[in-house]
Amino acid sequence: MTAVSQARSRSATRIGTDAEALSVARELAAEFAVGAAERDRERRLPRAEIDRLSESGLLALTVPARFGGLDVRPSVLAEVVAILAAADASIAQIPHSHFVYLNLVRLSAGHALQERIFTDVLAGGRVANAQSERGGKTVADISTRLTPIDGEDGRFVLDGEKFYCTGSLFADTLAVLARLDVAAGDLAPGEYVAFVPADADGVEIVDDWDAVGQRTTGSGTVRFTGVGVGVEDLVARAPATSAPTGYGAFAQLLHVAIDVGIARGALREASEFVRTKSRPWFEAGVDRAVDDPLVVQRFGELEVDVATAEATLAAAGRRVDTAVGAASGRSGRTDVAVSSTAVAEASIAVATAKAVADRVATPVSSALFEVSGTRSAAAGSGLDRYWRDARTHTLHDPVRWKYQHIGRWVLRGEEPPLHGVI
Numbered sequence: 001m002t003a004v005s006q007a008r009s010r011s012a013t014r015i016g017t018d019a020e021a022l023s024v025a026r027e028l029a030a031e032f033a034v035g036a037a038e039r040d041r042e043r044r045l046p047r048a049e050i051d052r053l054s055e056s057g058l059l060a061l062t063v064p065a066r067f068g069g070l071d072v073r074p075s076v077l078a079e080v081v082a083i084l085a086a087a088d089a090s091i092a093q094i095p096h097s098h099f100v101y102l103n104l105v106r107l108s109a110g111h112a113l114q115e116r117i118f119t120d121v122l123a124g125g126r127v128a129n130a131q132s133e134r135g136g137k138t139v140a141d142i143s144t145r146l147t148p149i150d151g152e153d154g155r156f157v158l159d160g161e162k163f164y165c166t167g168s169l170f171a172d173t174l175a176v177l178a179r180l181d182v183a184a185g186d187l188a189p190g191e192y193v194a195f196v197p198a199d200a201d202g203v204e205i206v207d208d209w210d211a212v213g214q215r216t217t218g219s220g221t222v223r224f225t226g227v228g229v230g231v232e233d234l235v236a237r238a239p240a241t242s243a244p245t246g247y248g249a250f251a252q253l254l255h256v257a258i259d260v261g262i263a264r265g266a267l268r269e270a271s272e273f274v275r276t277k278s279r280p281w282f283e284a285g286v287d288r289a290v291d292d293p294l295v296v297q298r299f300g301e302l303e304v305d306v307a308t309a310e311a312t313l314a315a316a317g318r319r320v321d322t323a324v325g326a327a328s329g330r331s332g333r334t335d336v337a338v339s340s341t342a343v344a345e346a347s348i349a350v351a352t353a354k355a356v357a358d359r360v361a362t363p364v365s366s367a368l369f370e371v372s373g374t375r376s377a378a379a380g381s382g383l384d385r386y387w388r389d390a391r392t393h394t395l396h397d398p399v400r401w402k403y404q405h406i407g408r409w410v411l412r413g414e415e416p417p418l419h420g421v422i
Helices: 003-008 018-034 036-042 047-056 074-087 089-093 096-108 111-122 247-276 293-328 336-372 384-393 399-412
Strands: 127-130 145-148 155-162 173-180 190-197 203-206 221-230 234-236
Touching (some): 036 089, 036 384, 074 293, 089 384, 096 234, 173 221, 190 221, 247 336, 247 384, 293 336
Parallel strands (some): 127 173
Antiparallel strands (some): 155 221, 173 190, 190 234, 203 221
């Protein structure tokens, strides 16, 4: 069965409102939380859970209205992601690239490819990334190549090896970042994203992801050997990343949502543990851990931290909503200068939210043990997954560079770069 037919053989619900999307996310999060610790401990991939996510309609939330989707605002999607991340950060991470590459399709693809991809997603189809590589001087170095086939106009072969291919084990379609070194027809040399069926000849997906956290994201290696690609499968990356489109701010907003969700999930788990399992310290002179004044104080501090991260995420989401509207003309503001300013403000707001989330997610998931006591450190508790997930995910892109861009904006009015990672 091909990737397209597999996607269309599913039955996906059509979600009709923002409120319904959030309600469905909460229902699924409650389901996913039940087995999260066990899946993490056994590194058991959440195949059934990802199928449920597809069937629920949540993966189609950003499909444009003209193709039959709800076309939710970025702020709503970020709230959905945070809700899922509080239950299982791996499940929240898996569709991150799905949404990012749907945004690329929206911004840069031709109508035929848009119709193909969006139709598949509405039917439950899933897209995963094949972007990063090992071995380059920097993460921006791409060795995967598109080579024109002699005598076959508009046909290419794709060769290369990717790593950190999150969600690839669950995908119907892979979004593969590759370079074209020579002009071919109407295509100039540069970077392109090829949308390739995950089961195409020459595609090898390897289950070799071995990280301390987010252990079930399916983020391993994908190899491409002589994979046939047509010009109709290609999207130039530059239009989305070299113009003020909000592409980077949108992608980073979802990363922030994952970190904030982890922090909320860790605090929620700590509260339940203290209420049901912890013993009070004898010097407190109380019968229950929840009555220990020092524990109460610490929970108050942690709640302030998590609520601050959530509020900063929400504020950034509103900025991205405005930027996406300004860049696309949806808000009626189509002037490039206005769009550029709106996108810059969104990127700075998201960078600020990322910095706050970085300060909160790992410390709160570590403080879980501090407030819960020695019993929480038992290997079978599974509570360590929050810290491991936070520590792993916050490494995605260095927050120290966020501070640089924020500082340059505040001091010199410099807009952040348009490279798609801020």
